[in-house]
Amino acid sequence: xxxxxxxFKLHKTPQLILFVAFVIVTSLALYFSQKSVISFLLLLxxxxxxxxxxxxNRTKWMIGLxxxxxxxxxxxxxxxxxxxxxxxxxMVGIYVSMALGxxxxxxxxGLLDMGFIAFFAVGAYAYSIFATPQASNFMPFGHYPLDxxxxxxxxxxxxxxxxxxxxxxxxxxxxxxxxxxxxxxxGFGEIxxxxxxxxxxxxxxxxxxxxxxSVAHPKIFGYELSFPNQFYFVTLVIxxxxxxxxxxxxxxKLGRSWKAIRENEIAAQAMGIPLVKTKLMAFALGASFxxxxxxxxxxxxxxxxxxxxxxxxxxxxxxxxxxGGMGSVPGVxxxxxxxxxxxLQVLTELTNWVNQLNLSGVVSIPDALSPAxxxxxxxGALLIIFALYKTNGLIPAKNRVFDEKKxxxxxSNSKDNDPKGNPMTTLKDKDSKEQTKIYS
Amino acid sequence: MPILEVTNITKQFGxxxxxxxxxxxxxEDSITAVIGPNGAGKTTFFxxxxxxxxxxxxxxxxxxxxxxxxxPDMVAKKGISRTFQNxxxxxxxxxxxxxxxxxxxHLKANLLSILLDFPVTKKEEIEAEKExxxxxxxxxxxxxLNEKACNLSYGAQRKLEIARALATKPKLxxxxxxxxxxxxxxxxxxxxxxxxxxxxxxxxxxxxxHDMKLVMGISEHIIVLDHGEKxxxxxxxxxxxxxxxIEAYLGSAAVN
Numbered sequence: 272x273x274x275x276x277x278x279f280k281l282h283k284t285p286q287l288i289l290f291v292a293f294v295i296v297t298s299l300a301l302y303f304s305q306k307s308v309i310s311f312l313l314l315l316x317x318x319x320x321x322x323x324x325x326x327x328n329r330t331k332w333m334i335g336l337x338x339x340x341x342x343x344x345x346x347x348x349x350x351x352x353x354x355x356x357x358x359x360x361x362m363v364g365i366y367v368s369m370a371l372g373x374x375x376x377x378x379x380x381g382l383l384d385m386g387f388i389a390f391f392a393v394g395a396y397a398y399s400i401f402a403t404p405q406a407s408n409f410m411p412f413g414h415y416p417l418d419x420x421x422x423x424x425x426x427x428x429x430x431x432x433x434x435x436x437x438x439x440x441x442x443x444x445x446x447x448x449x450x451x452x453x454x455x456x457x458g459f460g461e462i463x464x465x466x467x468x469x470x471x472x473x474x475x476x477x478x479x480x481x482x483x484x485s486v487a488h489p490k491i492f493g494y495e496l497s498f499p500n501q502f503y504f505v506t507l508v509i510x511x512x513x514x515x516x517x518x519x520x521x522x523x524k525l526g527r528s529w530k531a532i533r534e535n536e537i538a539a540q541a542m543g544i545p546l547v548k549t550k551l552m553a554f555a556l557g558a559s560f561x562x563x564x565x566x567x568x569x570x571x572x573x574x575x576x577x578x579x580x581x582x583x584x585x586x587x588x589x590x591x592x593x594x595g596g597m598g599s600v601p602g603v604x605x606x607x608x609x610x611x612x613x614x615l616q617v618l619t620e621l622t623n624w625v626n627q628l629n630l631s632g633v634v635s636i637p638d639a640l641s642p643a644x645x646x647x648x649x650x651g652a653l654l655i656i657f658a659l660y661k662t663n664g665l666i667p668a669k670n671r672v673f674d675e676k677k678x679x680x681x682x683s684n685s686k687d688n689d690p691k692g693n694p695m696t697t698l699k700d701k702d703s704k705e706q707t708k709i710y711s
Numbered sequence: 712m713p714i715l716e717v718t719n720i721t722k723q724f725g726x727x728x729x730x731x732x733x734x735x736x737x738x739e740d741s742i743t744a745v746i747g748p749n750g751a752g753k754t755t756f757f758x759x760x761x762x763x764x765x766x767x768x769x770x771x772x773x774x775x776x777x778x779x780x781x782x783p784d785m786v787a788k789k790g791i792s793r794t795f796q797n798x799x800x801x802x803x804x805x806x807x808x809x810x811x812x813x814x815x816x817h818l819k820a821n822l823l824s825i826l827l828d829f830p831v832t833k834k835e836e837i838e839a840e841k842e843x844x845x846x847x848x849x850x851x852x853x854x855x856l857n858e859k860a861c862n863l864s865y866g867a868q869r870k871l872e873i874a875r876a877l878a879t880k881p882k883l884x885x886x887x888x889x890x891x892x893x894x895x896x897x898x899x900x901x902x903x904x905x906x907x908x909x910x911x912x913x914x915x916x917x918x919x920x921h922d923m924k925l926v927m928g929i930s931e932h933i934i935v936l937d938h939g940e941k942x943x944x945x946x947x948x949x950x951x952x953x954x955x956x957i958e959a960y961l962g963s964a965a966v967n
Contacts, residue, residue, distance in 0.1 A: 516826055523825040523836070524818045527804075531812045534801035541761060541795075543787035543816035543879055552822070670805040672857050678807075678844035679853070 286324050293317055298342055302349035308620050311356055312612065314346060322601055339507060344500060357499035361571065363611045364506035365564045368513045370591040370607035371600065372560030375517065377589065378598035378668070379526060380553035381533030382445070383453040386460015387588055390558035392580035393436045394429035394565025396467055396477055398422065399575050402487040408475045419490030425566050426509065433562020434555040436463070441554040445547060448536075460585050468577040482576025489570050502571045509567065513560050517600055520556070522671060529553055530598070583647075587614075590650050594657055596664025605665050613649070618642045714739045714915050715760070715791075715883055720769030722755055722939075729755040730939045732769075737883060737932075740909060742916040744926045746950075747936035748960050753919045754796060756936065757885050760917075761793050762786040773883065788816045792881035794872040796888045796919075802861035806852060809860050809871055810843040813878025843878065849911070850874045850904070866897040873904065877912050884908075886918040890925050898922060902929055923961070927951065935960065 279285060294317050300310035321335055347356040369391060376384045400406050402422070406415040444455045471479025478484075488497045489505065496502065520526045528549050531539040540546055569575050587610065595606020621642035628634050638644075657664065713736035722730040729752045737743045745753050758764045760771055762783040771779050778786055792813075801809050818839060824832040847853040850870045855863060860871060869889060876884050889905065890898045906929050909916050920926050926933065927947040935943040935950060937959040943950060950956055 519825055519828060523832075524815060524820045525822065525825060527808060527812050528815055530804055530808075531801050531815075534803055535799045537763070537783075538795065538799035538801065539812070540783040541787055541793055541799075542813050542875065543784050544812070545782070545784045556822075670803075670808060670857065670859065673805070673807050673840065673844075675844075675853070675856060678841055678856070679848075 281325060283325055287326075290317065290320060290324060293320070294338070294342065298346035301346045305350045306352040307350075308616055311347060311359075312616070314343060315360075315608070315612075319605065340504075344503060348500075354499045357503045359612065359615050361499055361502045361506045362615055363608050364503070364510045365568055366588065366591065366611045367604050367607040368506075368510045368564045369561045369588050370595070370603045371513050371517050372557040373588050374557075374592050374598065374600065374603045375520070375529070375560075376553050376557040377592055378596075378603065379521070379533065380529040380550060382550060382553065383449070383456070384554075384557075385453050385457035385582075385589065386440075386463070386585055387456075387557070387561060388580045388582075388584040389440070389460045389463035390433040390436060390561040391565040391568070391584075392463060392467060392577075393433045393558075394562030395569040395575050395579070396483075396565075397429045397432045397562070398425040398566040399483040399486045399569045400476065401425070402570070403483050403485060405475070405478060405483055416487055419487045419495060419570075422487075422489035422566070422570055423491075426563050429566035430559040430563040433565065434559040436562075437554040437558030438551055441551045445550045445554070457582070457585070461582060464577050464580050467580070478576070480577060482574060482578075484574045486569050486573045486575070488573070496570075499571070502567065506564075506567055509563060513563075514600075514604075516560075521600065525549075525552065533598075587650070590654060594653060594664060596667045599664060599666050599668035602664045602666035602668065609665070610650075614646060618646060618649075712739055713737060714774060715917070716770075716772040716775075717760070718770045718772075720756075720759060720766040720771060722752075722759055722764060723767045728939050730759070730766075730936075733936065733939075733941050735934050735941070735944065737915050737917050740913065740915055741931045742905065742909060742918070742929050743932045743934065744930035745917065745919050745934045745936060746921070746923075746926055746960065751936040752939040753936055754887060755939075757793065757887055757917075757919065760786075761791055761885065784816075787879055787881075790880075790882035791885065792876040792879040792883075793885040794869075794876050794887055794889060796891065798865075798868050798872055800860040800868055800872060800875070802859065804860060805857050806860055806863065806871060807840070807843050807847060807856040809875050810846055810878045811839060813875040814839050814843065815879075817880060846874050846878055849908075866893055866901075869893065869897075869901065870904070873908070877908065877914070880912075881914050883915045883917060886916065886920075888919050888921065890920055890922045898925060901925070905929055 294314070297310050297314040297317065300307060301314055304310060318335060318338060321331055321338070324331065326334075343360065344357065347353055369387070372390075373384065373387045376382050376387070401415060401417050402419070402425070403416045406413070406417075440456070440459045444452065444459060447455055467477045468480055470476040471481070488495050490496070496505065528539065528544045531542065531544060532546060532549060536546060568579075572579075588607075591607040591610045592603050593606070594610060595604065596602025625636055625641055629636060715737040717733060717735050719732045719734055720730060721728065721732055733752075733756060735743075745756060747753055755764065759766045760778075762778070762781050762785065766779060769779075770777060773789055773791060776789070778789055778791070781789070801812060804812070818835055820832045820835060844853060844856065847856055850873070852867060852871060852874065855867065860868065863871060873884075873886065873889065886905070890901055893901060902925050905916060905918070908914070918926075918930070930947060933945065933947060933950045934941060935953075935956050942955045942959060943953045945953070951961070
């Protein structure tokens with residue numbers, strides 16, 4: 272059985288046939304059923320199978336993009352649950368993007384940040400304040416609310432605002448390390464939420480605990496985006512941008528210096544890596560991805576208040592990173608998707624099902640045990656299981672594999688520099704004679 | 712012309728004087744050794760040169776330019792690289808990535824050029840990878856390039872640390888007990904590497920070592936520290952016959 276499986280891992284054609292069949296069956300099931308969470312999840316999981324298939328990277332990307340941009344929105348458009356599927360998919364995109372940002376800080380640079388949601392809040396508030404009349408409370412010029420066209424500019428403004436916040440928090444916070452860093456960031460995360468909570472008097476900046484309502488929907492070419500399926504595409508494009516940025520950073524000089532700092536600060540510094548600057552860069556970049564998604568979140572929800580940015584949210588994102596595999600980009604994507612879907616779809620579906628059973632009198636499960644209330648318990652249990660049995664997460668981080676042949680391509684040149692071949696062997700005899708002379 | 716000039720440096724940790732009034736020079740393209748009993752202040756001395764500690768008083772000059780007060784990363788950029796007494800590799804990173812980190816300050820890539828994938832950055836990266844591979848070849852580690860650093864044998868880890876230090880293209884390389892924990896065969900191989908690499912990479916070498924065979928075999932100049940003070944300096948022959956050194960460190964057995 273095992274041999275057959277490993278043989279299957281190598282063969283492209285049967286893999287591809289099976290994959291296509293799987294995608295077709297799940298898509299059709301999703302399209303023709305009224306509401307089938309299972310087929311929706313199976314269709315999404317085809318992306319995971321794609322990741323493990325033995326294909327060229329470029330082909331995988333092409334197939335993945337077709338699935339994401341065309342097949343998934345189309346297949347889920349068949350039934351009345353279309354918008355709720357798209358809502359879930361959009362939330363997955365938002366959380367994946369944030370988890371990728373946190374992965375830079377925690378996974379790559381090894382800085383345990385427990386207040387990451389603060390940057391998301393900064394992005395969300397940046398757009399909400401200016402896309403509602405709220406801004407006219409304190410802005411001396413301009414007309415507010417800004418209309419939905421400003422959304423696109425605010426994606427960048429939100430990212431920059433979050434990055435600046437990241438640097439401002441980072442400067443004092445990065446003096447401490449390890450557990451202390453976790454505690455200090457946790458504190459700062461809460462401080463930012465409370466600042467938003469209390470900034471309603473004497474000047475009303477943020478609407479305080481009441482939050483900010485009726486945030487303008489984004490507009491593109493005069494066309495207003497208001498449905499989850501439209502946000503799905505917006506999120507997807509931003510997510511892809513984030514993903515490309517993260518993948519490039521990971522293989523670059525910067526990604527290496529983050530990892531070096533994570534592995535050994537003293538050695539990293541001795542190799543010429545400036546610690547504070549490099550750590551701040553990780554903080555700022557991670558924050559900016561989160562801030563960008565904050566803008567999308569605010570525009571999609573149309574209403575934000577401080578309760579969306581609690582400690583629990585910070586933990587949720589951290590759980591995504593740890594569950595998926597710290598420092599592993601595919602792992603973090605999977606982790607974020609699993610946790611978000613578990614939260615938004617599986618648990619709510621289970622709750623509905625249990626409620627129906629309760630109503631029809633088949634069983635009687637007390638309200639306190641309803642699955643939606645077990646969220647924290649399930650997270651906790653998952654974390655314990657992973658800490659015990661799968662420390663490196665769902666898809667553990669892998670080092671990039673360098674191709675020895677490519678690197679050795681101009682071997683002839685290096686041989687010219689070193690005509691004696693290996694100097695270490697050729698000079699050995701002479702050396703030992705010298706040394707015996709010294710000690711005789 | 713001396714590449715490194717240390718004048719009267721003193722380091723005090725509270726009431727404890729780790730180094731007092733130590734002066735020395737390292738000539739260009741030479742191999743210099745610092746020896747002395749445990750606790751003599753050798754590593755503190757290294758840490759002051761590399762900017763980990765700031766001297767309480769005194770002056771350190773690299774190529775006639777003061778490096779006192781610079782952070783370790785700036786010292787590294789000026790051209791001093793080092794290895795550590797207790798190996799400090801980037802354990803979870805691959806062998807070649809360890810060397811690539813060493814090239815950090817010579818890569819011009821910045822955030823923008825990385826995100827936009829400029830052709831210059833791409834080319835620079837490929838060049839760096841090839842150079843890193845050549846360094847690994849020189850140290851006989853090229854077949855292990857994708858191995859995690861923590862999976863290497865002890866001797867290979869020592870060599871990788873030196874390779875990583877050389878990747879910064881240093882003018883002066885500081886080796887802190889490079890042969891510690893090595894067997895005689897490995898030590899012999901290492902001796903040859905140290906002797907060769909100075910010429911190959913145009914770098915001066917300053918090393919701390921307890922293995923007298925290695926020290927006497929390769930150093931042109933030796934400085935002896937005891938209780939934080941310099942008690943002798945000179946070429947291996949002078950040191951071996953110096954009465955003070957024999958009493959403090961070598962012991963009479965080494966002379967006979």
